[in-house]
Amino acid sequence: MAQIVVGDVTIEVDEDGFIQEPEKWNVKVAQALAETEYVNELTEGHWRLVNYLREYYQKFGVAPMIRKLCKETGMKLAEIYELFPTGPAKGACKVAGLAKPTGCV
Amino acid sequence: MAVNVKPDQPEYYNHEQLTQIDYRPPAQAWESRPVTIRPGSFLHPAKPKGASSLGLPHPRQWSPMDEDWKLPADWKEIIITGMKERLEKYRSFKIFMDTCVRCGACADKCHFFIGSGDPRNMPVLRAELLRSIYRNDFTLTGRLLGTLAGGRELTVDVIKEWFAYFYQCTECRRCSVFCPFGIDTAEITMMARELLQLVGVSVNWIIEPAANCDRTGNHLGIQPHGMKDTLEFFADEIEELTGVRVNVPINKKGAEILFVTPSGDLLADPGTYTCMGYLALFHEIGLNYTWSTYASEGGNFGLFSSADLMKRLNAKIFAEARRLGVRWILGGECGHMWRVVHQYMDTMNGPADFLDVPVSPVTGTRFSHARSTKMVHIAEFTADLVKNGRLTLDASRNDRLRVTFHDSCNPARAMGLIEEPRAVLKSVCRNFFEMPEETIREKTLCCGGGAGLGAGENMEVRLRGGMARGLAVKHVRDAHGVNRLATICAIDRVTLTTVCDYWAPGVKVAGLHELVANALVMKGQKKRTHDFRHEPLDPES
Amino acid sequence: MDVPGLCLFFGVIVPSLAVVSFFGGFAWKAIGWARSPVPFHIPITCGQQRSLPWIRSNRLDNPHTPMGAALRVALAVLLFRPLLRNTMTEIYAGPKLTYAPSRWLWLFAVMFHWSMLVIVLRHLRLFVEPVPAWVLTLQRFDRFFEVGHPVIHASTVLFVLGLGLLLLRRLSSPQLRYISILNDYFPLFLLLGIGATGTLLRHYSNSDAAAIKEFVMGLVTLSPLAVSGIPALFYVHLFLVSVLLAYFPWSKLMHMPGVLMSPTLNLANNSRAVRHVNPWNPPVGVHSYAEYEDEFRGRMIEAGLPVDKL
Known part of the structure; x- marks a missing residue:
């Protein structure tokens, strides 16, 4: 399995670059992951999304639906795409250290 | 926004390239034609975590792009035994292995063939991928005459080919509607996927959910x-x-x-x-x-x-x-x-x-x-x-x-x-x-x-x-x-x-x-101005 | 038993073995199929199901009774109904896809199979004494056009034509050539050979029908005789037929009984109304509600969801 190394942390990632060991996530890991999703710098907007995703994930074990993400962060979908060009499900979730959703999605 | 698109994004594919489809098959016989497994064409294998939590056999880390798929040592025996068992359990499987006359009525009915022109996506040929092994190992003529009777030896390449093509079938059964004998490719694909699963070849998009x-x-x-x-x-x-x-x-x-x-x-x-x-x-x-x-x-x-x-x-x-x-x-x-x-x-x-x-x-x-x-x-x-x-x-x-x-x-x-x-x-x-x-x-x-x-x-x-x-x-x-x-x-x-x-x-x-x-007009509702997508009912107003 | 060596071989031994192979193999194969159960109820449905009384259901293509399913199979067997749906998909610039009706396969298949049936039934006159009236009637109809001397049977023409067109179709389509294997060509050529020798026997050799009948009756009654006046061509014809009979059960020609036993066609679409039983229905380990609640009880209570155990 592929790995990424951030500082002194080595984390396993899947084929799409989603981390497989969520407990190893930290701010630096987020920054490293952001680069793989064409985000060079994590701004306040990025963090608002990432923090909400993490909070939801920690509470419910899955990613929230996109509309809830928009409503709770006060961002429009288009704005999210501006921040994460690969979209909320792929880009933002990856940076937040979530697993990739599978199934009828 | 300058984003390099990757094969997992629709934007990666341009219409012109995708629609240059030639339904005429290549010169080389399919039996000897290698299978190309390239990004964009295959599903990720099941992660060991999901596979083991379901108790599926041979969970492991592997990649279809690798030469070595890390199949269990006795993979061949597992497949043949698995086939035998399924032939005994499913009349459909037996009959569908025996009765096809290769009339080709199904050939251009598959959406994957229509969209790719890949001959292995003709339902008849998809079934032949399995049928050739059946003939070789389970029929009298195949055992006696081998390739002359349409038999084919089971090799690792066959497993790779099955993985590629039985995961290019959506079990939609459109071809079966046109088959004079009701041969159901979904049934054949289901058998093939069960067999692959026995040797630990399955996909994450199915196993994780x-x-x-x-x-x-x-x-x-x-x-x-x-x-x-x-x-x-x-x-x-x-x-x-x-x-x-x-x-x-x-x-x-x-x-x-x-x-x-x-x-x-x-x-x-x-x-x-x-x-x-x-x-x-x-x-x-x-x-x-x-x-x-x-x-x-x-x-x-x-x-x-x-x-x-x-x-x-x-x-x-x-x-x-x-x-x-x-x-x-x-x-x-x-x-x-x-x-x-x-x-x-x-x-x-x-x-x-x-x-x-x-x-x-x-x-x-x-x-x-x-x-x-x-x-x-x-x-x-x-x-x-x-x-x-x-x-x-x-x-x-x-x-x-x-x-x-x-x-x-x-x-x-x-x-x-x-x-x-x-x-x-x-x-x-x-x-x-x-x-x-x-x-x-x-x-x-x-x-x-x-x-x-x-x-x-x-x-x-x-x-x-x-x-x-x-x-x-x-x-x-x-x-x-x-x-x-x-x-x-x-x-x-x-x-x-x-x-x-x-x-x-x-x-x-x-x-x-x-x-x-x-x-739906609901009791006690207010005047509706937006639909359920929050889009205005009357864009003019 | 007074039959010379070669005649004995081609006239008695080979046909006998072929008949054994045909009936034995046919039964072995069909019983083999029947021994595997039908674990699941998997008809392929075409057209509307039977559900609400005001919606008209399609009783032919989506039957909801066993009788309806039998009719569906009968229509598939007798009229090759699924082939009538056939279309040809083509792609044009744009891109644009078209799905034009394509019934050639249906036509060729009907020509060949039905004429073959008539020919087989016509041949009963050689096997049965006295010849049943219906066989003679069938023969009279088959000679309706009164062309040639002796009169050419319509079934002969359709048989050879149907086969030829099926072969031509297989050879002319690149896709079909690609999927065809030896098993596909062999029976076509074999049947063409049988048709050709049969036609020659009737029309070009001065064969003595009475002598042939005497010989065949000898075979049928298991007391083979040496009969004079039988041309060598007859033995060629008989040999090819023997090969066909012997080959039949071990080949794709078993589509004949296969279509009758195909669970996608012969089951009625009533699986929500009548329970279908799987004889090997295996026990599986199900993650029970109790185990589920054990894992999530705390969160369920917190969220105000009812639980079984507090």
Whole structure:
């Protein structure tokens, strides 16, 4: 399995670059992951999304639906795409250290 | 925005390249032609975590791009023994191995062949991938004459070829409609996938949802409190849109009806609007029903994996109906779910003798066609409501939509659920246009992403597989200005969104009950200004 | 038993072995199929199901009773009904896809199979004494056109033509050539050979029908005789037929009984009304509600969801 190394942390990632060991996530890991999703710098907007995703994930074990993400962060979908060009499900979730959703999605 | 697109994104593929399709086969015989496995064409293998949590054999880390797939040492024996066992268990398998005459009627019926021209995607050849091994190892002529009798030795390359092509089949059964003997490629693909699974070759897009479903009750891994949170969120949205607060009964013992729908509708747009549609409808007719968090999945990715796994996941629905003490079960809009419910559930997990024959509490209609399984499709249920005039509908609210209907493979070819959704649709929208006859009803074309193929990494396969459907949508878009594709399948709602964006831009996908909810006049409602997507009903105002 | 060596071999031994192979193999194969159960109820449905009383169901293509399913199979067997649906998919610039009706395969198949049936029945006149009246009637109809001397049977023409066209179709389509294997060509050539030798026997050799009948009756009654006046060509014809009979059960020609036993065609679409039983329905380990609640009880209570155990 592929790995990424951030500082002194080595984390396993899947084929799409989603981390497989969520407990190893930290701010630096987020920054490293952001680069793989064409985000060079994590701004306040990025963090608002990432923090909400993490909070939801920690509470419910899955990613929230996109509309809830928009409503709770006060961002429009288009704005999210501006921040994460690969979209909320792929880009933002990856940076937040979530697993990739599978199934009828 | 300068973003390098990758093979898992539709933008990676340009139309011109994708549509340069030559249906003439290459000169080299398929038996000796190597299989190309390249990014965009295959699904990621099952991760060891999901595979082991389900107790599947040989969980391991491997990649289809590697030369060595790390098959177990006795892989060949496992496959041959597995084939023998399945030949003894399934008459269908035996007959379909023996009777094909290679007349070729099926060849150009497969959406993957239509979109790729790859000869191995002709259903007849897809079956021959397995049949050649059958002939070699299980028939007298094959044992005596080998290749002369169409036999082929089982090698690692055959396994790789099976992986590539039995995961380029969506088990849609369109080819079977045209087969003079009813040879069902879905059945053959199911056998091949079971065999592959025996040697630890399966895909993550199927195994992870199945593992989630086993543990949390649904493919997405939504936990009970999360499901409640989601449904309450929908209730908030409905209130915002209609002024009516709907109730959200969950795990309610003694409810009359258990409602089960695919979990995709709890997470992914546009399925979420359909889910809101259910809530609004059930509230309006005062249905005494309940959601279940334990049986929170109608879909069944076991169907795409193995009969045993299908049974295991499906068992929860009857078990929960019994625990909650409901009288019958209502099922939501989902394609493959209904293949399982209609053709497997009663056999696998019945008899449901603890339930009553379904009767609509609103109209009194007895659904005697479901008298044994005791599960009714929501399109049947709603069609009955509409026919009996029990809903107040304002179809003008859908006037800005010009709608066509995509028959989902399984409801069309494993049930014949064809007129019920149309009856509902025609009562809730006034601009309805059918796609060409050869692309609907039992001849409907697959979305290209069913049977566990709806992932991102196999995007090329999905776009090619969705081309035939996409072009039929484009046809009605151009001819009638169609801008909305209605469908009764959760996979469709997601995959056809990609297909339409690519092949017929401007057409959006909706579930049937989203359109019902738009038109539904609710008691105590405020004046509606927006539809269930928060889009203004009258864009002019 | 007074039959010279070669005649004994081609006239008695080979046909006998072929008949044994045919009936033995046919039964072995069909019983082999029947021994595997039909675990699941998997008809392929075309057209509307039977559900609500006001929706008209398609009783031919989506039957909901066993009788309806039998009719569906009968229509598939007798009229090759699924082939009538056939279309040809083509792609044009644009891109644009077309699905034009294509019934050539249906036509060729009907020509060949039906004429073959008539020919087989006509041959009964050589096997049965006295010849049943219906066989003679069938023969009279077959000679309706009264062309040639002796009169050419319409079935002969259709048989050879049907086979030729099926072969031509297989050879002319690149896709079909690609999927064809030896098993596909062999029976076509074999049947053409049988047709050709049969036609020659009737029209170009001065064969003595009475002598042939005497010989065949000898075979049928298991007391083979040496009969004079039988041309060598007859033995060629008989040999090819023997090869066909012997080959039949071990080949794709078993599609004949296969179509009758195909569970996608011969089951009624009534699986929600009548429970289908799987004889090997295996027990599977199901993650029970109790186990589920054990894992999530705390969160369920917190969220205000009812639980079974507090």
